[in-house]
Amino acid sequence: MIPFLLCGLAVAACTNAPESTGIASANRSAASARPSASSTGDPAAFVRCMREHGQSMPDLGPNEPLRLIPPSGEQERAWRTALQACQRFLPEEQRPAGPPPEQLEQLRAFAVCMRAHDVEMTDPAPADGNMVIKGRLANVTRAQLDSDPVYKAAIEACKDKLPQEQKEGK
Incomplete structure (x- = not known):
């Protein structure tokens, strides 16, 4: 349908x-905080935020890009919730449209x-x-x-x- x-x-x-x-278990304040982030983002802050939301994220090396690959199954929902809460730290081009x-x-x-x-x-x-x-x-x-x-x-x-x-x- x-x-x-x-x-x-x-x-x-x-x-x-x-x-x-709010949104799929993510606090609505994450969306409202988005405009304050710079367009270049803060990958280290993103990794910290994802970890604070219970997600396993590897440390990034110098100039290493973020890889946003969600886990499968039941863990995907928690990952997407963490992503919603932490997206303000992503560069503009990696933020969900x-x-x-x-x-x-x-x-x-x-x-x-x-x-x-x-x-x-x-x-x-x-x-x-x-x-x-x-x-x-x-x-x-x-x-x-x-x-x-x-x-x-x-x-x-x-x-x-x-x-x-x-x-x-x-």
């Missing part, structure tokens, strides 16, 4: 994040619609467009989410708000 968004929502829904967190403004606005409209249909959800993050399901559906499995009548009704009612790329599953 809308695989791209649902995949992101499922990952977010399966996190054990407390209610006070967010959706264009018109898509971000469509994703906001989708989140508003989902909330109007009793599915608690955050607004999309400007950095990546991710939204997090909160409330009673926050820690359910993908199968539970797909079988929840409230969620299914909300998706059906709100799918027209999604950007065309996500409707087509691109």
Whole structure:
């Protein structure tokens, strides 16, 4: 149906994040701190930050580029959360690109619609467009989410708000 968004929502829904967190378990302050970083970044600070967020990062040699390769499986979610929190230390060209403004606005409209249909959800993050399901559906499995009548009704009612790329599953 809308695989791209649902995949992101499922990952977010399966996190054990407390209610006070934002994007896929990452604190929203990470996104707001981004403008203060220089365009050249600070690779050493990035490595320290990732380690502070529980990720194993090798020491960088002189002029050695950062390699941003996420682990697979369950560890990928924690890695992406750490990346979200630490991206302010990356050079501009390595920071995750967010959706264009018109898509971000469509994703906001989708989140508003989902909330109007009793599915608690955050607004999309400007950095990546991710939204997090909160409330009673926050820690359910993908199968539970797909079988929840409230969620299914909300998706059906709100799918027209999604950007065309996500409707087509691109």
